[in-house]
Amino acid sequence: MTALLEVRNLVTEFPGEAGNGLRAVDDVSFRLGRGEVLGLVGESGSGKSVTGFSIMGLVDWPGRVAGGQILFDGEDIARADEETRRSLRGRRIAMVFQDPMMTLNPVLRIGTQMTEALHAHERMSATAARERARDALGLVGIPSPEERLDAYPHQFSGGMRQRVAIAIALLHRPDLIIADEPTTALDVTIQAQIISEFQKLTEDQGTAVIWITHDLAIVSGLADRIAVMYGGRIVETGNIEDVLVAPKHPYTHGLIRSVPSQNSRGHRLAQIPGVTPSLARMPEGCAFRTRCERATDACTARPGRFGDVLAYHRCFHPHEEALV
Amino acid sequence: MTMAETVAGASTPLLELRKVSCRFGARPDLAARIAIALGAAKPFPIIHALDKVDLTIRKGEVLGLVGESGCGKSTLGRIAAGILPPSEGQVFWKGEDRATLRGSRQRDADLEAQMIFQNPMAALNPRMTVEKLVAEAPGIHGLIKGSTGSYVDDYLTKAGFDPAMKKRLPHQFSGGQRARVNIARALAVQPDFLVCDESVAALDVSIQAQILNLFMDLREQLDLTYLFVSHDLGVVEHISDRVAIMYLGRVIEEAPVAEIFSRPNHPYTQQLLAEVPRIRPGKRRFAAMKGELPSPLNPPKGCHFHPRCPHAHDRCRIEVPQKREIAPGHISACHLNDKQAV
Ligand SMILES: Nc1ncnc2c1ncn2[C@@H]1O[C@H](COP(=O)(O)OP(=O)(O)OP(=O)(O)O)[C@@H](O)[C@H]1O
Ligand SMILES: Nc1ncnc2c1ncn2[C@@H]1O[C@H](COP(=O)(O)OP(=O)(O)O)[C@@H](O)[C@H]1O
Ligand code: SF4
Ligand code: SF4
Ligand SMILES: [Mg+2]
Ligand SMILES: [Mg+2]
Numbered sequence: 001m002t003a004l005l006e007v008r009n010l011v012t013e014f015p016g017e018a019g020n021g022l023r024a025v026d027d028v029s030f031r032l033g034r035g036e037v038l039g040l041v042g043e044s045g046s047g048k049s050v051t052g053f054s055i056m057g058l059v060d061w062p063g064r065v066a067g068g069q070i071l072f073d074g075e076d077i078a079r080a081d082e083e084t085r086r087s088l089r090g091r092r093i094a095m096v097f098q099d100p101m102m103t104l105n106p107v108l109r110i111g112t113q114m115t116e117a118l119h120a121h122e123r124m125s126a127t128a129a130r131e132r133a134r135d136a137l138g139l140v141g142i143p144s145p146e147e148r149l150d151a152y153p154h155q156f157s158g159g160m161r162q163r164v165a166i167a168i169a170l171l172h173r174p175d176l177i178i179a180d181e182p183t184t185a186l187d188v189t190i191q192a193q194i195i196s197e198f199q200k201l202t203e204d205q206g207t208a209v210i211w212i213t214h215d216l217a218i219v220s221g222l223a224d225r226i227a228v229m230y231g232g233r234i235v236e237t238g239n240i241e242d243v244l245v246a247p248k249h250p251y252t253h254g255l256i257r258s259v260p261s262q263n264s265r266g267h268r269l270a271q272i273p274g275v276t277p278s279l280a281r282m283p284e285g286c287a288f289r290t291r292c293e294r295a296t297d298a299c300t301a302r303p304g305r306f307g308d309v310l311a312y313h314r315c316f317h318p319h320e321e322a323l324v
Numbered sequence: 325m326t327m328a329e330t331v332a333g334a335s336t337p338l339l340e341l342r343k344v345s346c347r348f349g350a351r352p353d354l355a356a357r358i359a360i361a362l363g364a365a366k367p368f369p370i371i372h373a374l375d376k377v378d379l380t381i382r383k384g385e386v387l388g389l390v391g392e393s394g395c396g397k398s399t400l401g402r403i404a405a406g407i408l409p410p411s412e413g414q415v416f417w418k419g420e421d422r423a424t425l426r427g428s429r430q431r432d433a434d435l436e437a438q439m440i441f442q443n444p445m446a447a448l449n450p451r452m453t454v455e456k457l458v459a460e461a462p463g464i465h466g467l468i469k470g471s472t473g474s475y476v477d478d479y480l481t482k483a484g485f486d487p488a489m490k491k492r493l494p495h496q497f498s499g500g501q502r503a504r505v506n507i508a509r510a511l512a513v514q515p516d517f518l519v520c521d522e523s524v525a526a527l528d529v530s531i532q533a534q535i536l537n538l539f540m541d542l543r544e545q546l547d548l549t550y551l552f553v554s555h556d557l558g559v560v561e562h563i564s565d566r567v568a569i570m571y572l573g574r575v576i577e578e579a580p581v582a583e584i585f586s587r588p589n590h591p592y593t594q595q596l597l598a599e600v601p602r603i604r605p606g607k608r609r610f611a612a613m614k615g616e617l618p619s620p621l622n623p624p625k626g627c628h629f630h631p632r633c634p635h636a637h638d639r640c641r642i643e644v645p646q647k648r649e650i651a652p653g654h655i656s657a658c659h660l661n662d663k664q665a666v
Contacts, residue, residue, distance in 0.1 A: 043528040044499075141612070157616060158393070187392040187555055188599040193612035214529060217558065217601030221608040241605040258533035260562030261602055265581065268540060269533040269562070275498050276528075 002074045004208050005032040011067035012054045022279040024050040026232035031309050035206040039219030042229035043276050048212045052178040056095050057085035091121040094169035098181040100161040104153045111149030117168050136167040140197050159190035173205050180212045228252045231287030238311035248318035251288050336419045338549050339381040344413035346374040346399050371620045373399040375573040386550040388564030392617045395570045397553045398521050404551050405439040405519040438510040439519040448494040454505050455490040462512045483508035500531035521553045557600040569593045572628040579654035589656040592629045
């Protein structure tokens with residue numbers, strides 16, 4: 001059976017000052033089956049969102065997908081025309097953004113926005129569309145959805161706006177949802193509400209999800225698989241339990257150990273030294289080289305993928321043992 | 325003295341808030357003001373950001389302050405730092421009522437408590453170099469005895485910022501570096517007490533770990549006391565000695581950190597702490613707390629939490645629960661504690 005999504009050697013570039021292409025996404029490969037949840041984690045600037053935008057066909061000009069393939073249901077959409085893209089967007093692939101106002105129009109009533117989204121891909125009567133919209137709001141836990149259809153976005157709290165954006169993403173029961181840090185700006189209580197709605201809906205509808213976040217704790221409870229990005233590359237990917245219990249790449253290792261947990265109370269946290277270099281200053285060879293304790297001369301060469309597309313890392317000196 | 329002794333052996337609290345309330349009038353726009361003046365609209369409602377908060381911070385401790393967005397954490401932090409006067413109630417700084425301080429005592433109190441703000445970019449004047457930003461306040465207050473350059477270098481180094489970069493402007497730095505500049509700036513006036521308002525929220529995990537370690541080191545080196553405001557329970561659990569939980573303008577529970585995470589008493593705390601983010605392999609069900617934080621414009625009567633509380637009963641809808649010490653140092657405000665007592 002073909003995977004729902006297979007990304008092969010994806011490269012997305014933005015023009016740099018020196019006229020060269022800066023690779024925001026650099027040789028990224030992963031595979032996602034139907035109903036699977038992939039946690040895409042990494043620091044800000046590591047290329048998570050651009051990976052999402054590339055799949056959606058929403059990379060801002062002058063950025064462009066410069067190489068690789070994006071096989072969606074077996075068909076390469078990496079260079080598909082805008083027509084094909086538009087028919088996929090919203091209907092089969094949907095995206096939820098960190099800021100719900102990227103989805104919502106501030107001057108239109110919620111109901112109008114939702115029925116417009118429905119009419120973009122389906123022929124249906126106004127009454128039927130309104131009913132579908134109302135049900136979708138109910139599904140994401142908005143109280144009194146019928147009345148709420150007539151409200152404007154500013155009349156909702158941040159958490160409710162995000163739930164409306166999710167309701168819109170789910171309207172057409174897409175096969176794939178790319179959720180780009182949808183709960184980062186929200187309180188833990190609201191975050192838990194939204195994730196729980198998401199879990200229910202995706203389980204009921206068999207939707208595959210790419211959950212982009214920098215929060216390992218969320219991913220640990222939500223995802224089947226994880227991909228860790230650094231400097232535009234996936235430096236480690238695999239089954240969520242395998243990676244969290246025995247991370248191989250030094251960056252994954254450091255990242256997990258720098259999260260405060262009940263065991264670390266009163267002690268110093270493990271810390272990764274230094275800061276992420278900007279794209280223009282990414283070191284040759286292994287991009288993590290300047291911050292890595294295990295780096296050797298060998299690391300000035302670029303590490304390839306060690307493993308298969310479902311579980312690999314990019315490191316010459318990987319950790320062998322499980323984390324304690 | 326070890327950290328534990330400092331905490332347990334402190335006599336006068338460093339800071340004490342007694343029945344502190346803070347109200348904001350929502351700002352009406354021109355049209356609304358005219359309508360109000362003509363009697364065509366009701367006057368604008370009052371936001372009760374804080375409602376009779378009692379809180380004590382002892383010298384040397386780290387008090388974590390947790391609660392949902394809009395519950396009043398920053399307002400409480402600003403009052404604790406002496407930046408905002410309370411609408412009602414008293415603030416005692418080292419045993420003295422802040423409102424009665426004058427002259428040099430007032431100036432000292434202002435310098436001794438510093439706040440590190442929620443948004444590091446907004447807090448830094450974009451046209452001042454890092455050096456000027458750090459030297460500004462201690463210069464004005466005559467704290468710099470030797471050369472300004474070495475004074476600034478000293479505090480930048482303490483904050484883990486390379487003084488070689490001090491001639492640059494804030495926008496030329498990453499979020500983590502700006503956070504360090506902000507910290508250096510607060511330290512430069514030699515405070516005893518820092519209010520950190522979501523100071524690590526905007527940072528990446530690896531940078532957040534660096535800054536949290538810095539806060540812990542500074543505490544040891546400079547004998548600092550902290551009020552640490554955060555909505556990140558994992559961070560609060562890591563850094564605090566004691567934790568206070570806020571709900572809609574009130575502190576509803578406070579206890580030593582291990583106690584509150586192992587034996588939360590208040591139904592709100594119990595639900596909130598169930599969501600502490602932990603890296604735990606294995607899928608789990610995310611549970612949703614019922615409802616959302618109600619508007620502070622129109623808080624529910626009685627116990628503010630009753631519309632979302634699974635244990636709410638008639639009394640909760642009428643009577644405000646009083647705080648009770650349910651274990652040594654563990655205070656909670658819930659009517660259920662009365663029932664168990666009788
Ligand atoms: N200057 C002001 N004028 C009017 N209302 C205000 C003002 N400052 C705060 N408020 C209101 O007071 C309440 C408490 O605000 P506060 O900033 O203390 O919340 P917070 O707990 O820090 O929230 P967050 O987690 O979002 O930072 C909110 O309802 C807020 O809108
Ligand atoms: N429109 C753009 N123009 C130029 N560079 C961009 C643009 N969008 C993103 N980038 C760069 O691409 C890299 C990856 O960004 P992004 O995918 O947004 O990171 P994140 O992992 O935080 O989502 C960053 O270095 C960012 O500065
Ligand atoms: S390849 Fe070398 S520098 Fe890169 S992560 Fe592995 S050990 Fe570190
Ligand atoms: S006082 Fe009543 S409503 Fe409030 S927390 Fe306790 S049981 Fe719940
Ligand atoms: Mg992003
Ligand atoms: Mg705040």
